[in-house]
Amino acid sequence: MSENWLDEIQWTEGGLVPVIAQLHDSGRVVMFAWMNRESLALTVAEGYAVYWSRSRQRLWRKGEESGHRQKVIDIQLDCDADVILLKIEQEGGIACHTGRESCFFRSLTDGEWQATEPVLKDPKAIYK
Amino acid sequence: MSENWLDEIQWTEGGLVPVIAQLHDSGRVVMFAWMNRESLALTVAEGYAVYWSRSRQRLWRKGEESGHRQKVIDIQLDCDADVILLKIEQEGGIACHTGRESCFFRSLTDGEWQATEPVLKDPKAIYK
Numbered sequence: 001m002s003e004n005w006l007d008e009i010q011w012t013e014g015g016l017v018p019v020i021a022q023l024h025d026s027g028r029v030v031m032f033a034w035m036n037r038e039s040l041a042l043t044v045a046e047g048y049a050v051y052w053s054r055s056r057q058r059l060w061r062k063g064e065e066s067g068h069r070q071k072v073i074d075i076q077l078d079c080d081a082d083v084i085l086l087k088i089e090q091e092g093g094i095a096c097h098t099g100r101e102s103c104f105f106r107s108l109t110d111g112e113w114q115a116t117e118p119v120l121k122d123p124k125a126i127y128k
Numbered sequence: 129m130s131e132n133w134l135d136e137i138q139w140t141e142g143g144l145v146p147v148i149a150q151l152h153d154s155g156r157v158v159m160f161a162w163m164n165r166e167s168l169a170l171t172v173a174e175g176y177a178v179y180w181s182r183s184r185q186r187l188w189r190k191g192e193e194s195g196h197r198q199k200v201i202d203i204q205l206d207c208d209a210d211v212i213l214l215k216i217e218q219e220g221g222i223a224c225h226t227g228r229e230s231c232f233f234r235s236l237t238d239g240e241w242q243a244t245e246p247v248l249k250d251p252k253a254i255y256k
Contacts, residue, residue, distance in 0.1 A: 005239055020148055020157060027155025029148060032211040044236070077241050078231040079224050083160040085232045096207050103206040104213045108172070111133055113205050 006037055010082040016052060017084055021095065024073040024087040030095035030102040033060075035084065047072050049086060066126045068092040099123045134165055138210040144180060145212055149223065152201040152215040158223035158230040161188075163212065175200050177214060194254045196220040227251045 009017055017040070021031040033051040035043065039059055042050040046061075049070035053060040063069030074087035096103040099119040106113040137145055145168070149159040161179040163171065167187055170178040174189075177198035181188040191197030202215035224231040227247040234241040 002239055005236060005241055008241060018146060018160065020160065022157055029150055029157065029213055032146065032148065032206060075236040076232040077234045077236070078160060079226050079228075079233070080231070081241075083231075085157055098207050100207075103208070103211075104204040105207070106205045108133060108203040108205070111130055113133055113136060113209075 003041075006041060008081055009037075009040075009077070009084075010080060011037065012082075016054075017082060019049075019051065019084040019086055021049065021070060021086045021088050023090060025089075028102055029104060030088075030090060032103070033062075040084070043072060043086075044075070049088060063091060066092070066094070066097075068094050068126075070095070094120055094126070097123060097127075099126060131169075134169060136209055137165075137168075137205070137212075138208060139165065140210075144182075145210060147177075147179065147212040147214055149177065149198060149214045149216050151218060153217075156230055157232060158216075158218060160231070161190075168212070171200060171214075172203070177216060191219060194220070194222070194225075196222050196254075198223070222248055222254070225251060225255075227254060 011017055015036050016034045019033050019035050022029050034054055036052040039050040039052045049062045051060045051062060069091045070088040072088055076085040093101055099121040100117055105115055105117045107116050139145055143164050144162045147161050147163050150157050162182055164180040167178040167180045177190045179188045179190060197219045198216040200216055204213040221229055227249040228245055233243055233245045235244050
């Protein structure tokens with residue numbers, strides 16, 4: 001397969017692109033992360049989300065420790081070709097390392113960030 | 129109101145935070161942009177999305193030219209406190225400068241980014 005589609009992406013100076021992960025069925029946004037060219041190519045080749053971990057400076061196959069992999073349903077690109085929207089099926093129903101469905105579990109309420117949803121699984125049981 | 133909630137955000141070195149704008153009713157992700165501290169405070173104060181335009185290096189009240197403002201319904205923060213998810217009501221039903229509902233109108237199909245939705249309004253008629 002030609003790699004023109006990878007060339008069309010406007011990568012950052014550091015060679016990354018921001019990625020929004022959204023549940024394909026409910027539409028819930030569950031995560032935000034980054035990919036580099038290699039991880040995006042692997043995401044397409046393997047059919048599961050592979051990110052680039054900026055903190056660890058290495059490929060990060062989502063779910064490699066937790067088992068909470070993200071099956072790719074659709075890959076969308078924005079008008080400026082510099083943001084990816086990944087429609088996924090979340091294995092285990094948990095995307096967040098805190099054990100919640102989504103990383104976005106806090107809302108600004110009365111001037112405070114208040115958690116609005118419970119932990120589904122103790123992180124200690126997820127990351128052994 | 130105390131500004132502790134602003135202090136809790138992990139701003140980038142450049143003082144920004146990435147923001148995902150999502151329609152509060154359908155759940156559609158329509159845009160990705162950035163905010164700095166001032167623009168986020170203004171977003172809360174005014175009740176409409178105010179971004180920081182990195183290309184123009186100035187505050188950008190979404191819809192200031194097009195009229196397509198984004199009324200804020202909810203502001204969510206992720207687990208690492210470094211990404212904002214904005215639940216909005218999109219005035220005019222168009223978030224993208226191409227005249228589409230969403231900036232994410234292309235899907236990777238057969239190795240190509242293919243547009244999957246129509247232009248609702250000619251940009252020339254939006255930006256006079």
